[in-house]
Amino acid sequence: MNISGKTKLLGLIGNPVEHSFSPFIHNMFAQELGIDSVYTTFKVENGELGNAIKGAKALNIQGMNVTVPYKMDVLAYMDEVDSLAEHIGAMNTIVRRDNKFIGYNTDALGLKGSLEHEGVNLKGESVLIIGAGGAARAVAVMCADAGAKLIAITNRTMEKAEALASYIDERYEVETVALDLELVRAGEGSLMESLKIAFQTTSVGMSPNIDADPLEDSHYYDYVKVAVDLIYNPTTTKFMEKASAKGAKAISGLGMLYFQAVKAYELWNDVVIPETVLNKCYKAFFEKMAR
Ligand code: NAP
Secondary structure (H helix, E strand, C coil): CCCCCCCEEEEEEECCCCCCCHHHHHHHHHHHHCCCEEEEEEECCCCCHHHHHHHHHHCCCCEEEECCCCCCHHHHHCCEECHHHHHHCCCCEEEEECCEEEEECHHHHHHHHHHHHCCCCCCCCEEEEECCCHHHHHHHHHHHHCCCCEEEEEECCHHHHHHHHHHHHHHCCCEEEEEEHHHHHHCCCHHHHHCCEEEECCCCCCCCCCCCCCCCCCHHHHCCCEEEECCCCCCCCHHHHHHHHCCCEEECHHHHHHHHHHHHHHHHHCCCCCHHHHHHHHHHHHHHHHC
């Protein structure tokens, strides 16, 4: 890495940011693509978000990622917001264009990229979303956008599942239904059998509670064909283990994490990362995470 006065500065704002893998990914892209950019993290204390954005703009920072807890609040500081981010109500990427800060949601684009990489197409599919928090909303919007036929949502707090189902219903043609978590845990009925793709979007099963899974001993594991967990630590969750033991294809949140970075780096630099570089960096990232 050869930093000079011309080096493009990119970074991550959030709190905490110390354990982020984004510097590893973005600096690897810079090196592999021969782009003169450097990516680092900026811890932003509670109440300082507005100052941080203003400062980033004044300092001519070319692109930023935004993480917990600012993915929603940061929308208010953008000059423009991409329609996908607007529908999701959250964003994770700032792109500087003509001196304007434009907000994008590359989490949703990243999940889409990860599914494409795995050969999974959502068009005409009936899907189950477990969880109804911020990540679930991004998944639901992405599924609706990608032409899913039916989106079923289940959550510990049923009201939130219902609210998310209505939110999607009001904006998209797709059929939506909120399901009681106990019913899903029982896993019986023809509707459950038809939900071939499942997205696990809760924090249940995340390290250190790696033996937990939100569906417990559900019969649903007999029906699911593609089980996507948004959790990336551990790289293989109990949810993924149970689904693959029954023959499903299990996909880790690591892919989503990687491809959200791909989409952000492409936006910041107005490039399309070639497949050879994409695959080489994907392998390096997965190897690093497996260590
Ligand atoms: P969030 O808004 O706080 O939502 C958390 C969800 O988990 C809610 O549905 C919550 O249910 C449920 N939940 C939490 N504890 C539970 C428990 N003990 N039993 C059952 N349900 C429980 O969080 P988020 O931003 O959506 O993030 C959720 C997960 O997605 C995290 O693990 C995060 O790391 C992951 N994620 C991954 C990526 C990626 O790039 N791979 C990107 C974004 C997020 P209630 O509504 O009942 O509280």
